[in-house]
Amino acid sequence: MATRGTKSTHVTLADVARASGFSTSTVSIVLNDAPLSRYVAAKTKEHIRKKAGEMGYHPDALARSLSRRHSQTIGVLVFDISDPFCLSLLRGIERTLYPTPYLPIIMDADNHPEQFDRYLDMLIGRRVEGLILVANWLFAEIDSLSKIEKNKIPITVVGRDLTPRSIRSVVVDNEAGGYAAMKHLYSLGHRKIVFLCGPKEMDDSSRRWQGIRRFASEVGLRLDPRLTFQLLSLIDPASGFEGGLRMTSELIDKKLDFSAILAFDDLTALGAIRALWVAGRRVPDDCSVIGFDDVPHAALSSPGITTIRQPMLDMGSLAANLVLDSINPSGRTPAKTKLLHLLPPELIQRDSTQKLLRRAARVSS
Amino acid sequence: MATRGTKSTHVTLADVARASGFSTSTVSIVLNDAPLSRYVAAKTKEHIRKKAGEMGYHPDALARSLSRRHSQTIGVLVFDISDPFCLSLLRGIERTLYPTPYLPIIMDADNHPEQFDRYLDMLIGRRVEGLILVANWLFAEIDSLSKIEKNKIPITVVGRDLTPRSIRSVVVDNEAGGYAAMKHLYSLGHRKIVFLCGPKEMDDSSRRWQGIRRFASEVGLRLDPRLTFQLLSLIDPASGFEGGLRMTSELIDKKLDFSAILAFDDLTALGAIRALWVAGRRVPDDCSVIGFDDVPHAALSSPGITTIRQPMLDMGSLAANLVLDSINPSGRTPAKTKLLHLLPPELIQRDSTQKLLRRAARVSS
DNA sequence: TTGTATGCGTTATCAC
DNA sequence: GTGATAACGCATACAA
Numbered sequence: 001m002a003t004r005g006t007k008s009t010h011v012t013l014a015d016v017a018r019a020s021g022f023s024t025s026t027v028s029i030v031l032n033d034a035p036l037s038r039y040v041a042a043k044t045k046e047h048i049r050k051k052a053g054e055m056g057y058h059p060d061a062l063a064r065s066l067s068r069r070h071s072q073t074i075g076v077l078v079f080d081i082s083d084p085f086c087l088s089l090l091r092g093i094e095r096t097l098y099p100t101p102y103l104p105i106i107m108d109a110d111n112h113p114e115q116f117d118r119y120l121d122m123l124i125g126r127r128v129e130g131l132i133l134v135a136n137w138l139f140a141e142i143d144s145l146s147k148i149e150k151n152k153i154p155i156t157v158v159g160r161d162l163t164p165r166s167i168r169s170v171v172v173d174n175e176a177g178g179y180a181a182m183k184h185l186y187s188l189g190h191r192k193i194v195f196l197c198g199p200k201e202m203d204d205s206s207r208r209w210q211g212i213r214r215f216a217s218e219v220g221l222r223l224d225p226r227l228t229f230q231l232l233s234l235i236d237p238a239s240g241f242e243g244g245l246r247m248t249s250e251l252i253d254k255k256l257d258f259s260a261i262l263a264f265d266d267l268t269a270l271g272a273i274r275a276l277w278v279a280g281r282r283v284p285d286d287c288s289v290i291g292f293d294d295v296p297h298a299a300l301s302s303p304g305i306t307t308i309r310q311p312m313l314d315m316g317s318l319a320a321n322l323v324l325d326s327i328n329p330s331g332r333t334p335a336k337t338k339l340l341h342l343l344p345p346e347l348i349q350r351d352s353t354q355k356l357l358r359r360a361a362r363v364s365s
Numbered sequence: 366m367a368t369r370g371t372k373s374t375h376v377t378l379a380d381v382a383r384a385s386g387f388s389t390s391t392v393s394i395v396l397n398d399a400p401l402s403r404y405v406a407a408k409t410k411e412h413i414r415k416k417a418g419e420m421g422y423h424p425d426a427l428a429r430s431l432s433r434r435h436s437q438t439i440g441v442l443v444f445d446i447s448d449p450f451c452l453s454l455l456r457g458i459e460r461t462l463y464p465t466p467y468l469p470i471i472m473d474a475d476n477h478p479e480q481f482d483r484y485l486d487m488l489i490g491r492r493v494e495g496l497i498l499v500a501n502w503l504f505a506e507i508d509s510l511s512k513i514e515k516n517k518i519p520i521t522v523v524g525r526d527l528t529p530r531s532i533r534s535v536v537v538d539n540e541a542g543g544y545a546a547m548k549h550l551y552s553l554g555h556r557k558i559v560f561l562c563g564p565k566e567m568d569d570s571s572r573r574w575q576g577i578r579r580f581a582s583e584v585g586l587r588l589d590p591r592l593t594f595q596l597l598s599l600i601d602p603a604s605g606f607e608g609g610l611r612m613t614s615e616l617i618d619k620k621l622d623f624s625a626i627l628a629f630d631d632l633t634a635l636g637a638i639r640a641l642w643v644a645g646r647r648v649p650d651d652c653s654v655i656g657f658d659d660v661p662h663a664a665l666s667s668p669g670i671t672t673i674r675q676p677m678l679d680m681g682s683l684a685a686n687l688v689l690d691s692i693n694p695s696g697r698t699p700a701k702t703k704l705l706h707l708l709p710p711e712l713i714q715r716d717s718t719q720k721l722l723r724r725a726a727r728v729s730s
Numbered sequence: 731t732t733g734t735a736t737g738c739g740t741t742a743t744c745a746c
Numbered sequence: 747g748t749g750a751t752a753a754c755g756c757a758t759a760c761a762a
Contacts, residue, residue, distance in 0.1 A: 009434070010492065010516060012739060023749045028741065036742095039747050056515040061490040062427045062436065063739035066754045069374070071427065081455060082661070087447045094475055103487055106471040110459055122468055125426040127375065150421040151375060241665055270665045277667035296447070300606055300635045301666055302642035377755060388733045393757060401758090404731050428755035431738045 011057045020051040027052070031059070065127065073103045074323055075128035077119055079135050081108035084295035085312065086134050089158060092316020093132060100324060102129070117144045124151055130323035135160040154326035158319045161203055163339045170319045170341045172310040174204050177345035178211025181262055181290050181308050184347055186219060189356035190260035190288060194251060195228045196244055196272060198264040205231075205264055208292065212262065227251075227258055231268065240264070244271025252279045259287060259356050266291035266298045269305055273352070288353040304350030311343050318343070376422045385416040392417070396424065430492065438468045439688055440488035443499040444481060446473035449660035450677065451499050454523060457681020458497060465689060467494070482509045489516055495688035500525040519691035523684045526568055528704045535684045535706045537675040539569050542710035543576025546627055546655050546673050549712055551584060554721035555625035555653060559616060560593045561609055561637060563629040570596075570629055573657065577627065592616075592623055596633065605629070609636025617644045624652060624721050631656035631663045634670055638717070653718040669715030676708050683708070 013031075017024040022044065029036045030048045037045065065071040076093055078086055090106065097104050105128065109116035123131065124147060131148060136159050145167065148155050158170040185193055195212065198205030216223050229251070231243040244263055251258070252275060263269035269291030273283050283289050283303055291298055294309035318341060324330075378396075382389040387409065394401045395413045402410065430436040441458055443451055455471065462469050470493065474481035488496065489512060496513060501524050510532065513520050523535040550558055560577065563570030581588050594616070596608040609628055616623070617640060628634035634656030638648050648654050648668055656663055659674035683706060 010739095013741095014739075024740080025742085025750080026748055029748090032741085034741090036747090041747065044747080056512065058486065058489045058512075058516065060431075060492060060739050061487065062430050062492060063754090064741075065427050066425075066431060066738090066756095067740040067742080069754070082452045084449075084661070090446060090473065091475065094473055098475075098480065104472075106473070107469075108455065108459055108471070110456065115463065121423065122426065124423045127425060127427060147421065147423075151423070267665070270667075274665075274667045274669075296449070297662055297665065300632070300639075300662065302635075302639045304639075375755095378757095379755075389756080390734080390758075391732055394732090397757080399757085401731090406731070409731085425755050428738090429757075431740095431754090432756045432758085434738070 010060065011055045012060070013057075016048070016052045016055060016057050019055060020048050022048060031057075071127040071129060072101050073105050073126065073128050074130040074132065074320070075123035075126070076104050076106045076132045076134065077116065077123060078106065078108045079116060079133075080111050081106075083136050084297055085136055085159070085293055085310070087296065088312035089134055089316040089319075092313040092318075093320045094316075095313075096317045096320035096324075102324065102327075104132075104320075120144055120147065124148065124153065128153065129327050131155040132319050132323060133157040135162075154323050156319045156322045158315050161340065166339065168322060168339050168341070170315050170322070170343065171204075172315070172345050173342045174207035174345075175211040175214070177292060177308040177310075178208030179215045180211070180345060180347050181208075181292065182212045182215040184306070184349075184353065185260045185262060185288065185290060186215065186221065188260075188288065188353060191221065191356075192224070192258045192260070193227065194248075194258045194261040195223070196247055196261060196263045196268050197228065197230045198240075198268075199231050208264065226256060231264065240267035241271040241274070244268035245275045246271075248272040248275035249278070252276075252281075260353070261287060261289045263289065263291050266293045266295045266305060266307055269307070269352070270297065270301065273301070273305075283352050284354040285357075288356075290353050294348055298348075299350065301352075303352045306350045306353040307348050309346045309348045311346065315343055375425065376420045378422075378424070381413070381417045381420060381422050384420060385413050387413060396422075436492040436494055437466050438470050438491065438493050439495040439497065439685070440491070440493035441469050441471045441497045441499065442481065442484055442488060443471065443473045444501055445476045446471075448501050449662055450501055450524070450658055450675070452661065453677035454499055454681040454684075457678040457683075458685045459681075460678075461682045461685035461689075467689065467692075469497075469685075485509050485512065489513065489518065493518065494692050496520040497684050497688060498522040500527075519688050521684045521687045523680050526705065531704065533687060533704050533706070535680050535687070535708065536569075537680070537710050538707045539572035539710075540576040540579070542657060542673040542675075543573035544580045545576075545710060545712050546573075546657065547577045547580040549671070549714075549718065550625045550627060550653065550655060551580065551586065553625075553653065553718060556586065556721075557589070557623045557625070558592065559613075559623045559626040559637075560588070561612055561626060561628045561633050562593065562595045563605075563633075564596050573629065591621060596629065605632035606636040606639070609633035610640045611636075613637040613640035614643070617641075617646075625718070626652060626654045628654065628656050631658045631660045631670060631672055634672070634717070635662065635666065638666070638670075648717050649719040650722075653721075655718050659713055663713075664715065666717075668717045671715045671718040672713050674711045674713045676711065680708055 013024050013027055017027045027048050030040055030045050031052060094104055107119040109119060131153050135157050156168045161169045161171050163169050197209055229247045261272045263272055269289050273289055276283055276287055281287055291305050291307040294307045298305040298307050378389050378392055382392045392413050395405055395410045396417060458469055472484040474484060496518050500522050521533045521535060526534045526536050528534050562574055594612045626637050628637055634654050638654055641648055641652055646652055656670045656672040659672045663670040663672045
């Protein structure tokens with residue numbers, strides 16, 4: 001009475017078995033190149049393979065996972081995929097996972113915490129064996145993460161230090177980055193430097209700021225509080241641009257003297273450059289600007305933006321390797337058990353910064 | 366002997382049933398709010414729900430799909446996720462799918478055809494009920510698509526017209542876009558216009574070119590072949606920038622006279638702007654530049670780039686709706702059955718184009 | 731109002 | 747060398 005439905009259903013193992021005249025077990029063994037297939041006659045194998053190909057058989061991954069009790073998938077939950085920051089990160093993850101049997105499943109929370117939660121549930125429901133969280137900017141809803149801990153899914157977050165909650169984290173060394181940015185500007189001769197800091201709730205921002213101050217104090221430079229600004233915490237993460245634009249415009253209106261801008265990130269730098277452009281000031285001739293992150297954007301602007309690169313490809317790769325390793329601990333894990341993974345940033349020199357010209361007075365006359 | 370393993374396995378329906386003292390069916394019915402749950406005592410429901418919550422029960426989506434014979438997933442296969450073009454597209458897809466029970470599974474082929482194929486197989490293997498292909502740039506491997514047709518999975522491609530292969534396609538009206546771009550430049554007074562066309566293999570490019578010529582012939586403008594360039598087909602899609610940069614530099618070296626550049630896309634426009642910047646020419650004062658696409662980038666440059674926007678959010682949304690609709694045909698499908706969906710582009714005026722100034726002679730002296 | 735039995739497509743354990 | 751058969755976790759028709 002059953003199974004005669006040729007409706008819209010997929011070709012199954014049983015179908016192939018029937019068509020090839022062998023049992024499902026044999027077919028399964030052959031098609032998977034299982035150890036036992038060594039004992040299967042070459043002819044049989046060939047025949048089965050051919051038949052399966054003809055029929056367009058695609059093994060049902062769901063059923064397979066159920067049976068094998070592994071899904072062979074790793075969830076990648078991105079808080080905001082439109083953040084240029086995470087693109088290379090995804091690439092790093094994918095490239096690392098590609099040669100393995102693990103499949104990344106990418107979900108994007110679109111900046112909505114509820115969505116983040118829902119997708120997290122779905123990922124758990126799909127029995128991902130590991131989880132990579134790409135957390136950028138504000139991302140407060142860590143409560144939901146308790147679920148994960150309950151389900152003992154190995155997890156790694158990248159882009160945010162969650163070690164206080166004992167979650168393994170991969171982040172760039174923001175302090176070193178801030179230090180490097182400041183050092184770069186200083187060594188070019190800049191002293192009157194504007195700081196466009198990120199929202200204060202943001203850990204990244206304060207770390208970078210620490211690095212900046214460390215360098216300043218090392219060389220005995222006083223940071224002018226009148227030149228220090230702070231972005232409001234914005235709901236829309238892309239509005240670093242708006243922030244940079246607004247702050248810089250105000251700065252120009254106030255007719256304060258400065259020769260360089262150190263922006264919290266590249267988007268903010270882009271906003272600052274826009275403000276300068278509107279005011280008719282040229283970068284880098286009239287003012288140097290340095291950013292942070294090295295988003296794809298930074299290289300494509302004119303002038304190209306000097307920035308502190310986060311090694312995003314590497315960070316993605318590392319995150320992927322970390323979860324892979326905690327899924328099946330390979331060999332003796334060197335120091336992979338440690339919680340915080342701090343990657344070194346890199347100064348990328350482009351055209352938006354240059355040596356301070358002799359003439360010191362550059363107040364907008 | 367069995368099932369007593371408290372290893373690292375998940376909480377199952379049976380576990381909840383055992384713990385709550387009811388049968389798996391009752392638990393299943395309650396937890397799914399199935400029709401039959403109307404007849405279950407309120408107390409029972411509450412008890413079961415509470416228990417399930419406490420135990421951290423997450424239904425196994427794999428097993429569920431198997432049983433229900435729907436995966437409730439839609440595969441989204443992107444040829445190159447780092448292409449800024451596709452970000453908003455993904456957003457459009459996600460937002461449309463979010464309120465439905467369908468889950469998008471995003472995969473990125475990272476520009477590699479083999480990877481594309483592999484992921485396609487995996488998606489089919491995971492029994493996605495629909496497929497959205499985000500095809501940008503060159504993307505020749507349509508052969509693999511025969512698999513999909515075999516499996517009768519509803520499919521929609523966006524960003525490329527594949528209707529010749531009778532695949533439903535969502536694309537911007539490139540011809541209209543080219544026309545609009547040309548019209549914009551012309552109406553600003555520009556006559557000596559440089560054309561930076563895309564690779565000739567690319568359908569988008571030739572359509573845009575058609576639109577350009579149509580406008581030109583309407584107003585009786587002769588297109589100067591010496592000012593017309595064509596990008597080589599490049600393996601790396603991001604190298605539109607390089608192409609624009611190189612072509613424009615050569616152009617400047619040749620000391621040809623021009624007052625505007627119509628670039629095939631925003632990246633190419635950005636490259637052109639860089640070349641102008643390097644040569645010390647200002648945009649838009651010395652030369653207007655118009656792009657195509659309106660990638661996020663375009664708004665953030667200084668000057669902001671005037672461009673022809675592809676309504677990517679809408680395109681994503683439409684694609685998602687189309688596959689949803691062919692999964693379960695809702696009501697009388699108006700004209701959703703048609704193959705080609707052409708969306709209108711929109712001129713976004715920013716700062717990179719302006720009225721041609723009176724002084725005509727602008728050969729680099 | 732709740733429980734029992736069966737099937738979904740695979741894999742794995744054992745017999746033959 | 748190959749073929750039955752029992753899980754895997756869930757949903758559901760049918761019984762009670």
